[in-house]
Amino acid sequence: MDSSYSTGGWMILSLILALATVSPQAEARAFFVFGDSLVDSGNNDFLVTTARADSPPYGIDYPTHRPTGRFSNGLNIPDIISESMGAEPTLPYLSPLLTGERLLVGANFASAGIGILNDTGIQFLNIIRIWKQLEYFQQYQTRVSGLLGPAQTQQLVNQALVLITLGGNDFVNNYYLVPFSARSRQFSLPDYVRYVISEYRKVLMRLYELGGRRVLVTGTGPMGCVPAELAMRSRAGECAVELQRAAALFNPQLVQMINGLNSQIGANIFIPVNTMPMHMDFISDPQAYGFVTSKIACCGQGPYNGVGLCTLFSNLCPNRDIYAFWDPFHPSERANRFVVRQILTGTSKYMPLMNLSTILTLDSKT
Ligand SMILES: *[C@@H]1O[C@H](CO)[C@@H](O)[C@H](O)[C@H]1NC(C)=O
Ligand SMILES: *[C@@H]1O[C@H](CO)[C@@H](O)[C@H](O)[C@H]1NC(C)=O
Numbered sequence: 001m002d003s004s005y006s007t008g009g010w011m012i013l014s015l016i017l018a019l020a021t022v023s024p025q026a027e028a029r030a031f032f033v034f035g036d037s038l039v040d041s042g043n044n045d046f047l048v049t050t051a052r053a054d055s056p057p058y059g060i061d062y063p064t065h066r067p068t069g070r071f072s073n074g075l076n077i078p079d080i081i082s083e084s085m086g087a088e089p090t091l092p093y094l095s096p097l098l099t100g101e102r103l104l105v106g107a108n109f110a111s112a113g114i115g116i117l118n119d120t121g122i123q124f125l126n127i128i129r130i131w132k133q134l135e136y137f138q139q140y141q142t143r144v145s146g147l148l149g150p151a152q153t154q155q156l157v158n159q160a161l162v163l164i165t166l167g168g169n170d171f172v173n174n175y176y177l178v179p180f181s182a183r184s185r186q187f188s189l190p191d192y193v194r195y196v197i198s199e200y201r202k203v204l205m206r207l208y209e210l211g212g213r214r215v216l217v218t219g220t221g222p223m224g225c226v227p228a229e230l231a232m233r234s235r236a237g238e239c240a241v242e243l244q245r246a247a248a249l250f251n252p253q254l255v256q257m258i259n260g261l262n263s264q265i266g267a268n269i270f271i272p273v274n275t276m277p278m279h280m281d282f283i284s285d286p287q288a289y290g291f292v293t294s295k296i297a298c299c300g301q302g303p304y305n306g307v308g309l310c311t312l313f314s315n316l317c318p319n320r321d322i323y324a325f326w327d328p329f330h331p332s333e334r335a336n337r338f339v340v341r342q343i344l345t346g347t348s349k350y351m352p353l354m355n356l357s358t359i360l361t362l363d364s365k366t
Contacts, residue, residue: 028085029087029159029161030104030106030156030157030159031078031082031160031161032090032106032108032109032162033107033163033164034109034110034133034134034162035110035114035166036112036114036166036168036169037071037110037112037113037330038071038076038165038218038330039076039077039110040053040069040070040092041069041070041078041090041092041108042068042070043069043092043108043109043110043111044111044113046095047111049112049124049126049127050125051111051112051113051124052069052112053067053069053070053112054067054069055067055311057073057314057316058070058071058073059074060074060316060320062074062075072330072336073320073326074332075089076333077163077336077340078108078110080333080336081340084356085360087105087106090105090106090108091105091107093108103143103144103147104144104148104156106160107140109134109136109140110128110133111127111129111133114166114169115130115166115168115174116167116196116200117183117196119174120169120174121174123177124173131206134210137207138210154211157210160213161216161356161359162207162215163215163216163218164203164204164207164215164216164218167196167219167250167254168220168221168223171220171223171246171247171250172223172243172329175192175246176243176246189242189245189249193246193250194253196250197250197254200254204261204270205261212269213267213269214363215271216271216273217271217272217273218273219247219254219272219273219274219275220246220250220251220275221278221279222276223246224239224240224241224242224243225239225283225295226328227296227304227325228297228304228307228329229306230295230304230306231303231304231307231328247276251276255272255274255352258270268354272352272353273350273351274349274352275339278338278339278342278346278350279331279335279339281338282324282335283324289335289338290321290334291322291323291335292322293324294325296325297310297325297327297328298316298320298323298325298327299316299317299326300314300315300327301314304328308328310326310327310328320332343356344357
């Protein structure tokens with residue numbers, strides 16, 4: 001037997017094994033995230049803006065116990081989705097660490113403060129509006145092409161999971177930002193919702209043109225029930241009526257628009273996520289979910305800890321796991337886990353078209 005021949009065989013085998021172990025990410029499905037502060041994993045830390053979560057106690061329960069730019073005490077919704085797919089969290093697109101193999105995990109383009117409309121969030125100065133996020137997605141694909149070539153890049157993008165979370169700020173930080181806002185003088189609420197939905201349709205169509213083929217699209221949560229709105233608009237702790245009305249108009253029209261897009265394209269590209277009941281479950285019965293309250297934020301000040309920002313000088317609850325809201329606008333990590341559980345395995349009340357488990361099973365067969 002020729003021993004040098006078998007040594008050569010072993011060398012090839014160990015080379016294959018080595019390649020397989022250095023690039024496990026290349027096996028997993030890529031994940032791309034677009035949207036606002038509910039899904040921003042730190043892009044705004046690289047921008048000149050007031051919408052940032054870059055100082056303690058943000059990140060207090062993150063593995064590093066340091067602020068990361070996430071608007072959470074710990075993980076946010078995209079992190080928990082990555083976790084459930086067995087993947088690393090996607091890095092912010094603006095992070096200098098997002099290079100080489102890490103690009104294949106995906107990227108997070110989200111930026112706190114933005115909305116569907118270009119004029120939403122102007123008070124935050126320099127933020128990455130949705131059309132700029134989509135431009136970055138195109139730039140990302142050019143960068144990955146340099147590593148994998150265009151055909152494999154397109155495959156990576158087509159097979160990826162995408163999450164887009166937009167719309168809340170078009171109400172909270174635009175239409176209802178101040179009394180007699182420019183948009184509220186221009187549009188009645190129902191007309192405004194129709195306009196925002198028609199603009200959102202263009203965004204989703206562009207995402208499809210850029211290669212997105214499995215896109216989770218979240219509706220708005222109960223905007224009127226967040227501690228900030230309770231502090232500003234509520235007398236006895238009841239959810240603010242106008243913002244709840246906005247969500248009640250927006251969400252069904254979003255699902256309708258998505259159904260229209262899917263049938264125009266002829267495939268289930270866009271997957272609606274009915275965030276409203278996902279949140280209302282623990283907001284209406286916090287104790288059933290192990291929360292002591294769904295009205296008072298863990299970190300903040302004033303009524304409901306809902307006034308101003310969460311900073312080192314704020315009230316801070318000792319156990320973040322028993323609060324549904326971390327800060328005046330954003331759920332705690334534990335609340336985010338309840339939301340992601342429904343995205344993964346929820347019935348049609350939560351996931352009207354199909355849940356993420358079903359998507360993962362379907363896509364693993366093709
Ligand atoms: C929003 O901005 C994008 C990019 O700058 C532009 O293409 C789009 O037309 C704008 N939308 C509206 C409604 O002005
Ligand atoms: C997901 O959706 C399917 C289809 O609606 C449903 O049968 C299933 O119970 C849901 N949950 C899981 C874990 O798949």
